[in-house]
Amino acid sequence: MKTIKVGLLGLGNVGTGTYKTLEMNRKHIESNTGLSIEIAKILVNDINKKRDILVSPDQITQNIDDIILDPSIDIVVELIGGIEPASSYMLKALENKKHVVTANKAAVAANFDDLMDAAKKNQVMFRYEASVGGGIPIINALNTALLANEFEEILGIVNGTTNYILTQMTEYGLDYADVLKVAQEKGFAEPDPTADVEGIDVANKLSILISLVFGIRVPIEDIPTEGITNISKEDIRLADQFGYKIKLLATAKKVGNQLEAHVQPAFVPKDHPIASVSNEFNAIFVTGNAVEDLMFYGKGAGPLPTGSAVMGDVIEISKAIAKGAAFDHHTESKAVKMLRYVGEGQNKYYVNMMVKDVPGVLGSISTTFGAFGIGVDSVLQLSKDANINREVPLIFILHEVTRARLDEALNKIRSSKFASEIKSIIRVM
Ligand SMILES: NC(=O)c1ccc[n+]([C@@H]2O[C@H](COP(=O)([O-])OP(=O)(O)OC[C@H]3O[C@@H](n4cnc5c(N)ncnc54)[C@H](OP(=O)(O)O)[C@@H]3O)[C@@H](O)[C@H]2O)c1
Structure with a gap:
């Protein structure tokens, strides 16, 4: 049976979960793929830390080069977290023609292009299923x-x-x-x-x-x-x-x-x-x-669910290696490149404010919203919740508006004699 060798960077929650997923399902994985996947080396920070899995001392290293420069290692799995040194380690691994799998959303979000480009340039695969939604196979x-x-x-x-x-x-x-x-x-x-x-x-x-x-x-x-x-x-x-x-x-x-x-x-x-x-x-x-x-x-998290997603990527790459297949590159959608990013756009909002418990308040505040072109969907006045200053909560659900426009209207309302405090503003789906 062909053996695929993996170098693991990190043996924390997800590193341990990945190790356990492989060991727990080793027979099943071998019979499904006809391949033996072996975790050959593991990079950690603290070589003396007590681990809740049994790993031999010569499997563990504190030197990244023991993994990245080892010609027998096919796949590097990055599970140390954070943007650096994780990103540099992944780029170095790709440049050394290792396939890379990661669960690290911070590093992937920050360096998406560089990681993709390095994988394409070096004709290896880069996979990051576990970085979004843990065990959920959305990517x-x-x-x-x-x-x-x-x-x-x-x-x-x-x-x-x-x-x-x-x-x-x-x-x-x-x-x-x-x-x-x-x-x-x-x-x-x-x-x-x-x-x-x-x-x-x-x-x-x-x-x-x-x-x-x-x-x-x-x-x-x-x-x-x-x-x-x-x-x-x-x-x-x-x-x-x-x-x-x-x-x-x-x-x-x-x-x-x-x-x-x-x-x-x-x-x-x-x-x-x-x-x-x-x-x-x-x-x-x-x-x-x-x-x-x-x-x-x-x-969306946890050692085994995330380990499951990591191992899915490892197995997919292992099968491609064994077949000698051309390595595909999961890339971004090309179809909608013409889109222009505009931030948050218009939304409906819930606004909870404290107002004086006097006649005319609701009319005055609704009129101010209207003057800013903001329609009121529903309103709730809670007289029973009045405080000692006879201020009562007044709650609005407002129609679609940009946040900047809403803030302008609320500034105007804040400066009126009726409203004492805007307590919360939350988007309504
Ligand atoms: N936890 C989850 O449920 C979850 C879910 C999805 C994705 N993720 C992602 O998975 C990654 C790992 O998360 P985690 O929860 O497993 O983290 P963790 O428990 O803190 O484990 C990090 C591991 O990396 C090692 N490490 C950290 N910095 C290092 C360095 N500079 N050099 C060498 N080794 C280093 C640590 O070594 P020592 O053990 O010696 O300290 C530890 O084994 C993160 O990117 C995280 O966002 C996590």
Whole structure:
């Protein structure tokens, strides 16, 4: 049986999950492929760290060259994370004619072109299925079974930590800070949760999906990105009253020849399939012009689900090596290159403000929205929730408007004698 040798960079959560997936299913993989896949060398930071899998000391190294310069290694699997040194290691591996597999969304989003170009130039394959949606095979589906489509829209819940937090806040009426603490204790959130709760992780994944689906490169700095740290249990309760759930959404949408994209918490109608995606689960909803609506659902993180996606890429490459096949390059869509990226575009909004409990308030504020061309869809005044200053919450769902225009109108409302505070502004899907 032919042996394919793999060099693993990193033996943390996903490295260990990848190792375990291979060992757990070795017989099945061998009988399906007729190939033996061997993890020949593993790069780590700390050679003395106790691991929860048994690896022989001569399998472990702290020297990247032991992998990248080893002519017997066919595939390098990068699972160390972060943009550097991961990107440099991957580029070096590609230049040394190694095929590369990664789960690293930060590195792929930041260096998509360089990695693709290096793979093409060196006639090797570069695969990154696990970088978006963990175990969900969305990249492969977009690159194979769905190639016959042009896409109008992608919509995703692609971060398990924030979806877990929002789900718990919704189900138990809890505050963000309390749920975050429990999520950290249970291992659903990192000790430093910034990249997750501020939406950065989601923006990386959206940037990768946009490259694939719409064929244009949008760096994460250009994607309007907002996390979930300002979402209150009151927002969640009010969303429920209006018939919505709050989800952190990655959205990219074609409007004519323009592309709109953003990462923001949003009110999602309860009857939309993506509203029922709970806790650590992820889902990606795409609309193709032939296939129509599709939703991919599953575990977006975790050692074994992510290890499954990594091993899928490794097996696909191994089969191509064994066949001596010409290496295909999953590339971005060429069909829609003419799109112009415009940021976030127009959206419906929920606005929750505190106003004086006096006659004429609702009329005055609605008139100001009207003067800025903003239509009011629905309104809710909660007199029973008045505070000691006799200020009451006034909640609007507004028709489509740009965020800049909405902010202008809200500045005007803020400076009026009626409104004391704009408490939240959340997009409505
Ligand atoms: N965790 C998930 O569920 C998940 C899901 C999808 C994608 N991903 C992506 O997968 C990648 C890995 O995530 P993870 O959760 O497995 O990370 P992790 O648990 O922190 O593991 C990182 C591993 O890389 C090694 N490492 C880090 N920097 C290194 C360096 N400069 N040189 C050599 N080795 C280095 C560490 O060595 P030591 O063990 O010696 O410290 C560790 O084994 C990231 O890109 C992440 O975004 C993760």
